[in-house]
Amino acid sequence: MFWETFRRGRWSLFTFGLAANVFPILLFSALVHDGALDPADSNQIMMHIVFEQIYPFCFGIAVLAARGAPARLYALPVRTSTLVVLQMLQAMLVISAEMLASAVVLNAIF
Numbered sequence: 001m002f003w004e005t006f007r008r009g010r011w012s013l014f015t016f017g018l019a020a021n022v023f024p025i026l027l028f029s030a031l032v033h034d035g036a037l038d039p040a041d042s043n044q045i046m047m048h049i050v051f052e053q054i055y056p057f058c059f060g061i062a063v064l065a066a067r068g069a070p071a072r073l074y075a076l077p078v079r080t081s082t083l084v085v086l087q088m089l090q091a092m093l094v095i096s097a098e099m100l101a102s103a104v105v106l107n108a109i110f
Helices: 002-008 010-034 042-067 070-075 080-109
Strands: none
Touching: 010 042, 010 080, 042 080
16 A cells, blocks of 8 residues: 555655645745744744644645545455554554654754
C-alpha cells in the first residue's frame, strides 16, 4: 500500500508538502528581514507550534487523495476493520514523516 500511494501521488505529495511549508517560511523570512526574530522568544516557539498543527491539514489532503478508492481493497481476505486501520496507519505515518521533516527544515533555516 505504501508503494502504491507513493507511485500514485508522488507529485501531489511533493507539491502539497512544499505548499504546507511556504507560508511559515515566508513569515519567518519576513521576520528575519525585519530583525524581529529571536530564537529564544516564546512567541516564535508558539508560532512554530501553531504551524505544526496546520501541516497535517494541508498535507493530509494529498495523502488521502493519493491513497485512492478503498473499495478496491475489500476483495482481499482481510476484515474491514483491518483495512481501515492499515490505511489510517499509513496516512498517519506519512503525515508524521512530513511534520518531522518540516520541523527539522524550519529549525535548521531559522
